[in-house]
Amino acid sequence: MRYRNVWSEVPPAEVVNTPSRFDHAIGPFNVVISDACDHCLKCTAACPEKVFESRGGKLAPPKDHLCLGIDCSTKSTRCVRSCPVGAIRVGINPDARALGDRRWTSDLLMSTWHMAETGRVPKNGLEYRIGGSGGGFDKLRLVFPRRLPRPSLDKDSIDTSVTLNRRNDGRHKIDIPIPVYGGGMSFGSISQITMLARIRAFAAWGSFTCTGEGGYPEALYPFDDHIITQVATGLFGVREETLQRVKIIEFKYAQGAKPGLGGHLLGPKVTEAVARIRETVPGSSLFSPFPFHSVYSVEDHKKHVDWVKAVNTKALVSVKVSTPSDVDMVAIGSYHAGAHILHIDGSYGGTGAAPDVAKKNIAMPVEYAIPKVHNFLVEEGVRKEITLIASGGIRTAFDIAKAIALGADGVVTGTSDLVSLECLRCHNCESGRGCARGIATTDLELVGLMDLQWASQRIINMLACWREQLREILYRFGLGSIRELVGRTDLLAHLDYTSDVPDDDIRDQLR
Amino acid sequence: MPRKYHIDVQATPNRYPVIGRSGIVDWGExxxxxxxxxxxxxVYNVYRERSFSSDILADTIDQFCKNCFRCVQGCPKRLIHKTLNPEWEALGDDIYTPxxxxxxWTQAETGKIPVSGAGYGGAFSGPGFDSMWTDMSEIVRPTRDGIHGRExxxxxxxxxxxxxxxxxDSVGKIRTGQWPFARIPLPIxxxxxxxxxLSERVWQAMALAAAEIDTMMVVPAEQAQALAEFSHHLVPFLEDDRLDGALIERHRMVQIPDGENAIERVSRLKAMKADLLVSVRIGAAGGPDLAARSAELTRAGVDLVHYTADERGYEAGVENGRHIKDVARNVHGVLLQERLRDQxxxxxxxxIAMAEHVIKSMLCGANLVAVDMPLLVALECRVCRNCVAGARCPVQISSIDPRWGSRRIVNLMGAWHNQLLEMMxxxxxxxxxxxxxxxGRVMFIEDLEEDTFARLLGNSKS
Structure with a gap:
């Protein structure tokens, strides 16, 4: 048998069923089998979702996260009534209530897990489009026409790609087939397995992943063509050699979750490996200062962009900024400085560690910033020459569609990738040994909780499901390409300004 | 370099087990x-640290659990479940949320800024202080120093x-005399x-903390008498003029309630002691006249106009009363118009329940804020209001050791001070x-909504 090195392979962008790595996946319902069960296995035939399976002639613990619910279970042909000894009980899962928060509700977590496992939208009534934050994306709705505008449209050929270089300046011409790439998460804040899983999954879809500000571990070399390397204020691990490896270089001026504050990696997470890549000392906390002390004006900024353009003569330059009230000015400044991609990171974005006071209060949510920047760039006549990417609170395919309809060309995600790896947003990435679920940690034991192939596949599945949803959304709008959706605010409604907004659930069959 | 203001914090454990967010339901059968x-x-050794609390007659696992669900998902018989702790959910009210x-509590215990992983998990926005964001800038403001200029x-x-x-005067000699002022090292x-x-011990704890961080505390006149050793940091609230003569000698500042003859009384107090600072407390419904009244009081020489909203931050005794942030914007605007703002x-x-409320109040126009309830919450108050009904305090705040209490309050203020530095x-x-x-450093939701969704999507309003 030939040795396959999955560590350096780009996997195919195909959905493969990838169940939870824990014994008991969490779903909205609980299926309990009492001791009365005599393993007759009649239930295995009664369930359409394969909740019940036999293992060695006996009934295995039920996969109750797939269960369609109490109504289904009590139908005459289904599990509860088909059990001759009455051993099956289906109820609401009490654990679900203890999960999640307002932005990532327990429904959104569980539905994202479902997508990562199966590549499909959950059937059991879980909300998969919005969270419960009560504003922004969660109050925006897609308004589909009552009748299909273009029934002849071939759903499978709907274009979801985005052009990253719109300048025609002789640098790389890059189109990514999905309107999303992976946001910067540094080695150190997440494990190498998590990092590689994201890179492999986005590479599978022909897209990119940003390294974050933690250097460029050697394990990433096979994926050079799918990596964006970040130059941030701490310049950790930034060398000419790393800048020359890649096709896209990202300047990070600020991060949405902690704008104006810079980064902070706590000492315990700075292991030997992390310190080596970052060229620092193990065990000692690392600060990325704010701001770039070499940049105090747009002219300085141009000097920065010119510098990397000289170091790498083919690479595209992305500028990542947060969302202050003058973000439109920053945007036009970045355009004139020569950026190909303007990446705005809204205030509700992710982080491995940030003061709560900053996450909640500083800078504006990205829902306000996208149209502000988009419309300003249109007014200035340069919108067609720069790619606008939004991040900071993009959780679902619907968020993507809404962000694009507000004026972005594409989006960057981070938290959703981790959620597909079974992150449940306990907010403890920064404490002690790091993530108890082995995602955002460098602890040797905890890192071992996750397998690379499993993790890559989970993200591939989620992205597959997102793309299908985006295609369905475009199909219902009668749009042949996601590029036609950019800035189409006429296809959106906001619950505060419009009454009787129809439900935009794409699980409902078209009439 | 001159000495920098620093609040010295030290870990000060709770007296009672903390009520945690999550609970674990564990069926042994x-x-x-x-x-x-x-x-x-x-991972967090929760099950090793758990102990049986004789106070609350329950397993005290809640305070250690960090919600990673590993045990819930790992138990082969699926016997472990998690719930939200109902006792936690019942804490406080709509302003002092759980x-x-x-x-x-955590800040009072550790003195550290709350830091966590993953993005913000709360509501998009909300009433009061949650309807505004502070601003920052990426590139174009050369004055900023970021976190590394915090010193x-x-x-x-x-x-x-x-x-x-x-x-x-005509020969160039300064005519304006010395005017009294107090300088406090943080705007709180x-x-x-x-x-x-409340008890003598609690008052002592609060006064001790005020003295340690070098701020001032408004206290009822009788408490000011009892706490004479802290008089430099206390501001006696003189409901009526019976104690005026006896108390003003020792204090830098006194406070009187607003009323018909308040201005006259201010002159009388100032006449008794020339360098005395006088504050007027406007408590009841301020209404639209509040701003005018603030201007009037300032013209009359009042040093500090103290507006007190109800404990939730809204105008007291008014239906649909304004939030203090809106009151502050209104008063600030009127003072500007009247050319009194610098005076x-x-x-x-x-x-004022969190550090961010301090900054937000100031951005709206206040010079500084006063905190009240958080002082008690630092002492483990659960905002259960049993005391208001005359019932027993579940954490017996009245019996604290004043030094412990003062450490807790100092810790809280230390954490707040650091948060102010972060935001600034x-x-x-x-x-x-x-x-x-x-x-220039604040964004209000009404403006953002108007500029964005109301403009882009508002025409379909029905």
């Missing part, structure tokens, strides 16, 4: 007694009725809590005095 129990593998109460950030504010300009004063299981010192209190660093503001009414 059916347990396989498997050798490799998930409980022993807990989240805020818990965060305040140069000053949080000092002054309390005084400052003359608009200096006056000189203490105000007496509206309710609570007046305007303080708000009521509903992001804004590129190095002087707390410059926060007052700084419209």
């Amino acid at each position: 059916g347990c396989l007694k498997c050798a490799q129990c998930v409980k022993y593998q807990c 989240e805020i109460v818990s965060a305040t 140069y950030i000053s949080t000092v504010v002054e309390i005084s009725n400052r003359p608009f300009n200096l006056e000189f 004063m203490f105000d007496f809590p509206r309710f609570g299981d 007046a010192t305007f303080m708000v209190s009521g509903g 660093g992001a804004m590129g503001i190095r002087e707390a005095r410059r926060l007052r009414g700084e419209q």
Whole structure:
């Protein structure tokens, strides 16, 4: 048998069923089998979702996260009534209530897990489009026409790609087939397995992943063509050699979750490996200062962009900024400085560690910033020459569609990738040994909780499901390409300004 | 380099087990007694630290659990479940939410800024202070120093009725006399809590803390007498003029209630002691006249106008009363129009529950704020209001050791001070005095909504 090195392979962008790595996946319902069960296995035939399976002639613990619910279970042909000894009980899962928060509700977590496992939208009534934050994306709705505008449209050929270089300046011409790439998460804040899983999954879809500000571990070399390397204020691990490896270089001026504050990696997470890549000392906390002390004006900024353009003569330059009230000015400044991609990171974005006071209060949510920047760039006549990417609170395919309809060309995600790896947003990435679920940690034991192939596949599945949803959304709008959706605010409604907004659930069959 | 203001914090444990967010429901029946129990593998050693509390007659696991669900998902018989702790959910009220109460406890215990992983998990926006964001800038403001300039950030504010300009006589000699002022190193004063299981010990703890961080505390006159050793840091609230003569000698500042003859009384107090600072407390419904009244009081020489909203931060006794942030914007605007803004010192209190509320109040126009309830929450108050009904305090705040209490309050203020520095660093503001009414560093939801969704999507409003 030939040795396959999955560590350096780009996997195919195909959905493969990838169940939870824990014994008991969490779903909205609980299926309990009492001791009365005599393993007759009649239930295995009664369930359409394969909740019940036999293992060695006996009934295995039920996969109750797939269960369609109490109504289904009590139908005459289904599990509860088909059990001759009455051993099956289906109820609401009490654990679900203890999960999640307002932005990532327990429904959104569980539905994202479902997508990562199966590549499909959950059937059991879980909300998969919005969270419960009560504003922004969660109050925006897609308004589909009552009748299909273009029934002849071939759903499978709907274009979801985005052009990253719109300048025609002789640098790389890059189109990514999905309107999303992976946001910067540094080695150190997440494990190498998590990092590689994201890179492999986005590479599978022909897209990119940003390294974050933690250097460029050697394990990433096979994926050079799918990596964006970040130059941030701490310049950790930034060398000419790393800048020359890649096709896209990202300047990070600020991060949405902690704008104006810079980064902070706590000492315990700075292991030997992390310190080596970052060229620092193990065990000692690392600060990325704010701001770039070499940049105090747009002219300085141009000097920065010119510098990397000289170091790498083919690479595209992305500028990542947060969302202050003058973000439109920053945007036009970045355009004139020569950026190909303007990446705005809204205030509700992710982080491995940030003061709560900053996450909640500083800078504006990205829902306000996208149209502000988009419309300003249109007014200035340069919108067609720069790619606008939004991040900071993009959780679902619907968020993507809404962000694009507000004026972005594409989006960057981070938290959703981790959620597909079974992150449940306990907010403890920064404490002690790091993530108890082995995602955002460098602890040797905890890192071992996750397998690379499993993790890559989970993200591939989620992205597959997102793309299908985006295609369905475009199909219902009668749009042949996601590029036609950019800035189409006429296809959106906001619950505060419009009454009787129809439900935009794409699980409902078209009439 | 001159000595920098620093609040010295030290870990000060709770007296009672903390009420945690999550609970674990664990059905022992059916347990396989498997050798490799998930409980022993807990990353946070929760199951090893758990103990049976005789106070609350329950397992005290809640305070250690960090919600990673590993045990829930790992138990082979699926016997472990998680719930939200109903006791936690019942904490506080709509302003002092369970989240805020818990965060305040942690800050009082550790003195550290709350830091966490993953993005913000709360509501998009909300009423009151949750309807605004502070601003920062990426590139174009050369004044900002960010977090690494924090040692140069000053949080000092002054309390005084400052003359608009200096006056000189014909020979160029300064005519304006010395005017009294107090300078406190952070824009936070203490105000007496509206309710609570108060005792001599509690008053002592609060006064001790005010003295240690060098701020001032408004206290009822009788407490000022009892706490004579802290008089430099206490502001006696003189309901009526019976004690005026006896108390003003020892104090830098006194406070009187607003009323018909308040202005006259201010003159009388100032006549008794020339360098005395006098504050007027406007408690009841301020209404639209509040701003005019603030201007009037400032013209009459009042050093500090203290507006107290109800404990939730809204105008007391008014239906649909305004939030203090809106009151502050209104008063600030009127003082500006009247060309009194630099002369007046305007303080708000009521509903200041978190560090961000301090900055937000100031951006709306207050010179400084006063805190009340958080002082008690630092002492483990659960905002259960048993004391208001005359029932026993579940954590017996009245029996605390004053030194313990003072440490807890100092810790809380230390954590708040650091949060002020973080936010000011992001804004590129190095002087707390410059926060007052700084419209260039604040975004209000009504403006953002108007500019965005109302403009783009509003025409379909029906």
